[in-house]
Amino acid sequence: MNKIALITGATSGIGEATAMKFANEGWNVIITGRRSDRLELLADKLRSTSIRVFPLAFDVRDRHEVEIYLGHLPSEWRDVDVLINNAGLAAGLSPIQEGDIDDWERMIDTNVKGMLYVTRAIAPGMIDRKQGQIINIGSIAGKEVYPNGNVYCASKHAVDAISKAMRIDMLPYNIRVTQICPGAVETEFSLVRFHGDQQRADQVYDGFENLVAEDIAECIWFCVSRPPHVNINDMIVMPTAQANGTLFHKENR
Template sequence: MSKIAFITGATSGIGKATALLLAEEGYNLIICGRRKDRLQALTAEVKVKTLELSFDVRNRKEVEEAINSIPEDWRAVDVLLNNAGNAHGLSKIQNGDVDDWDAMIDINVKGLLYVTKSLVGGMISKGAGHIVNIGSIAGKEVYPNGNVYCASKHAVDAINNGMRLDLNGTGVKVSQVCPGLVETEFSMVRFKGDADRSKSVYEGFDALTAYDVADLIRFIVTRPAHVNISDTIIFPAAQAASTIVDKK
């Protein structure tokens, strides 16, 4: 019987790339995101069974209703990838936009919690499962103007560690993947559609691709049952820390 992977933020970037790679491994997919057209396109691209759920992770009611709507034969989720997340703005704390702060905390922290809370009980009941949380190097370091985004990813780091302690003995494994610079839509969102500024982030070096990170996730979730890779940082070779990048 095929395993089931539940992926938030599956419409682009790391989420979509992971969906494609786990489909290659034979996982059936519950793909989640706000853009229905992209979910439909992903369904057409893979050769496994998919279930599309369109909801906003920031909205607890939407999360609960979407997950409660899952048919019985899709409820035995084996892998939960908490991938949905965003950065909004890059400014000093005194110049920060409160709406941006709310968006980052609601998506990166509360959304992760809402989805996990709705699914983890089923994993505990069957005595098996794997939760993979997408963190960031911003959850390990703080960089100038990153204040609230870094805080939200530090929260993910703490939640990941807390989950692993709380779920010890249940059969549910917990892992975190913390990428450095990955060329996705991330900077376009952070810089509110400024394509030139977004492009400049990745110039002068070979950034990670979404597939580089997805390949690591695939490796983590396909380890034997007795192996748990609890935390990882993945950088492009040119990067040594959040703000130290060898650009040519």
């Protein structure tokens, strides 16, 4: 029987690439996202690899929806082997005194509370079976802070702390917990952060070779494909041209 991976935020970027990677490795996948049209397109693409797909369109920020969709999975989808908490975003890039409170709530509700809601729905099944793995997608912003990143950095620092605590809580049950912290990955991340300003988003990646979503999907797969006695606790992945959260080597600059 094929193993099952549950991937949140699968309608674009790292989530979509990860779903494709696991499908190509022969895993059945549960994919979630807010945009039902994109979710169905991805589901069709995944089915072409001859694996089974279960798309669920809902918002991880909505605790009630999470409980409905993930708390009552059909029996054939209930035994999730790997949970990949990928859904997350940045919104705005302003000093704290000018920040948009709606942006703050959106980031905290998605990056922190959404991850908690999903984990709360899935972890008990893993505990009952005494097996499984939880992958939390953090960020270099969860290891350091940068100008105007305040609340986004705080939300990813929370992911870092929760991942460490989760690893302790899951220890008696043989459940692996991994955090993967990317640097600059060109996805829709900056487009969302700048509220659809494509020109400003493109400037983020000018002058150096950034990571792409498939790079992080490969890292996720590496962590999952280790032998059962091996857990990759924490992985920071950045482009060769990036030294930390703010320092890049950019050509022609």
